[in-house]
Amino acid sequence: MTSLQHVNPRVSGIRVSAHSTLQSLAAHITQQIMTGAQKPFKEVLDVSSGDPHKTGMKPISFVRQVLAVCLYPQLLKDNSLPLDVRLRAQRLLEICDGQSVGAYSATSGLLHVRQSIAEFIMRRDDGVPSYAEDIFISSGSQRALMVVIKLLDKGGETQTGVLTPVPSPHHLPIILDETGVTPAPYQLIEDQGWAVHLEELHRALTAARRRCEPRAVYISNPGNPTGHVQDRKSIEEVIRFAAAERLLLLVDEVQQDSVHGHSREFISYKKVLFEMGKQYSDTVELVSFHSLSNACMGECGQRAGYMEVVNMDPEVMLFADTVLCADISTPVIGQLALDLMVDPPKPGDPSWDTHTQEILLIRTTLSQNAQRAQQFFNSLPGMSGQSVMGGIYLYPRLHLPSEITEQAKVLEVEADVLYSRRLLEEEGVLIGAGGTTDSYHLRFCILVPPHTLEEVLARISSFHLRLWADIRTLTEV
Numbered sequence: 016m017t018s019l020q021h022v023n024p025r026v027s028g029i030r031v032s033a034h035s036t037l038q039s040l041a042a043h044i045t046q047q048i049m050t051g052a053q054k055p056f057k058e059v060l061d062v063s064s065g066d067p068h069k070t071g072m073k074p075i076s077f078v079r080q081v082l083a084v085c086l087y088p089q090l091l092k093d094n095s096l097p098l099d100v101r102l103r104a105q106r107l108l109e110i111c112d113g114q115s116v117g118a119y120s121a122t123s124g125l126l127h128v129r130q131s132i133a134e135f136i137m138r139r140d141d142g143v144p145s146y147a148e149d150i151f152i153s154s155g156s157q158r159a160l161m162v163v164i165k166l167l168d169k170g171g172e173t174q175t176g177v178l179t180p181v182p183s184p185h186h187l188p189i190i191l192d193e194t195g196v197t198p199a200p201y202q203l204i205e206d207q208g209w210a211v212h213l214e215e216l217h218r219a220l221t222a223a224r225r226r227c228e229p230r231a232v233y234i235s236n237p238g239n240p241t242g243h244v245q246d247r248k249s250i251e252e253v254i255r256f257a258a259a260e261r262l263l264l265l266v267d268e269v270q271q272d273s274v275h276g277h278s279r280e281f282i283s284y285k286k287v288l289f290e291m292g293k294q295y296s297d298t299v300e301l302v303s304f305h306s307l308s309n310a311c312m313g314e315c316g317q318r319a320g321y322m323e324v325v326n327m328d329p330e331v332m333l334f335a336d337t338v339l340c341a342d343i344s345t346p347v348i349g350q351l352a353l354d355l356m357v358d359p360p361k362p363g364d365p366s367w368d369t370h371t372q373e374i375l376l377i378r379t380t381l382s383q384n385a386q387r388a389q390q391f392f393n394s395l396p397g398m399s400g401q402s403v404m405g406g407i408y409l410y411p412r413l414h415l416p417s418e419i420t421e422q423a424k425v426l427e428v429e430a431d432v433l434y435s436r437r438l439l440e441e442e443g444v445l446i447g448a449g450g451t452t453d454s455y456h457l458r459f460c461i462l463v464p465p466h467t468l469e470e471v472l473a474r475i476s477s478f479h480l481r482l483w484a485d486i487r488t489l490t491e492v
């Protein structure tokens with residue numbers, strides 16, 4: 016036995032989430048298939064987590080070409096690569112120490128990339144100022160969020176709390192658990208398309224103050240997994256609430272480039288904050304997160320993201336830098352990819368046409384998949400879904416018959432998790448489940464190639480209709 020094998024999750028206090036249990040089961044089934052086990056399917060299809068490349072979405076050529084040259088600078092002389100690719104790689108190599116992506120970077124990231132990010136934010140927010148020194152690059156936005164949450168925790172007797180949405184991204188409870196900060200749940204309103212409600216924020220805050228000291232409110236916009244996109248009025252309400260209650264705003268805006276349909280547009284919290292006047296823009300503390308893992312880039316494995324801090328105490332910023340120091344350096348290739356994300360080819364550049372077409376294809380796939388999957392779920396018995404405005408998930412509701420909920424109680428598992436487990440075992444589809452307390456939901460990443468989506472929907476349909484038929488037979492007996 017190795018020294019780690021004796022670690023018992025129950026004893027060590029590590030909580031294993033339904034998400035990781037299902038992931039492990041999927042890995043086990045895949046392993047079985049690889050070693051020749053006979054299953055009714057050839058492979059497990061994973062639509063549980065927002066990892067587009069895993070399910071076959073293609074990387075953006077410009078990003079991969081520039082990174083390839085940065086990794087192997089001999090390609091600078093390769094005339095088969097577009098000229099702007101080689102010029103950009105040359106420029107990016109010049110900003111790396113020793114002109115090599117193999118060198119460490121500064122803890123908060125390469126200054127040139129932080130500057131590019133600040134310029135991107137200014138363009139996005141119609142000129143609202145942004146400064147490189149307020150940008151911290153990290154190995155993914157989740158890492159940045161963890162750093163900030165760690166900084167919030169004062170230690171001592173009183174527990175620090177963070178207002179967290181229900182449902183929330185599946186990584187959020189894990190981050191809070193790991194940092195020892197208490198979640199203070201506020202419910203998103205399902206029949207209003209999972210909108211954020213001011214009265215509910217007040218209710219959650221009052222309830223939380225009885226057991227901890229809430230110091231921040233976390234918002235996911237566009238919402239993961241709900242697909243809700245907040246309008247300006249809703250954002251203003253949240254900002255006024257945070258100002259009045261002196262709460263730090265933690266705004267996860269990772270899916271900002273994936274708003275589908277025309278009913279909403281993405282507006283950043285920072286832009287709204289600055290348009291509300293100095294009373295707010297000079298006082299409200301805001302941290303906004305963005306990532307290379309977003310829909311169009313989908314470069315989850317490169318591990319790069321950033322946060323922009325607004326009105327943060329300079330001493331706290333110094334601490335942020337110190338905590339990030341523990342990482343020594345965010346992977347440099349990921350940082351360079353961030354630069355390419357925020358500063359893509361311009362009209363007239365040799366790569367412009369291809370780049371524009373590739374981004375358009377991803378956006379079109381996402382919005383068509385959203386419509387297709389939504390219609391599909393609404394057509395199944397016992398299933399319903401709110402229409403999504405953005406993001407990369409669908410979060411349909413399961414109206415499960417008592418036969419299943421009773422069976423789940425006996426097995427001591429949530430009924431929607433049991434549904435997912437059986438779907439995985441019987442049809443080889445890994446779909447997320449859970450996230451709410453009084454109803455059952457599935458968490459379905461729709462950013463997959465259309466033919467994969469069709470395969471997944473066919474397998475879900477076959478499982479779901481079989482399950483419903485079995486229950487009908489049972490109740491008729």
Ligand SMILES: Cc1ncc(COP(=O)(O)O)c(C=O)c1O
Nearest residue numbers: 065155156157239269306308320
């Ligand atoms: C709400 C949200 N936060 C964060 C991430 C990505 O986290 P990271 O940047 O650590 O890969 C995603 C990925 O899709 C997301 O949807």
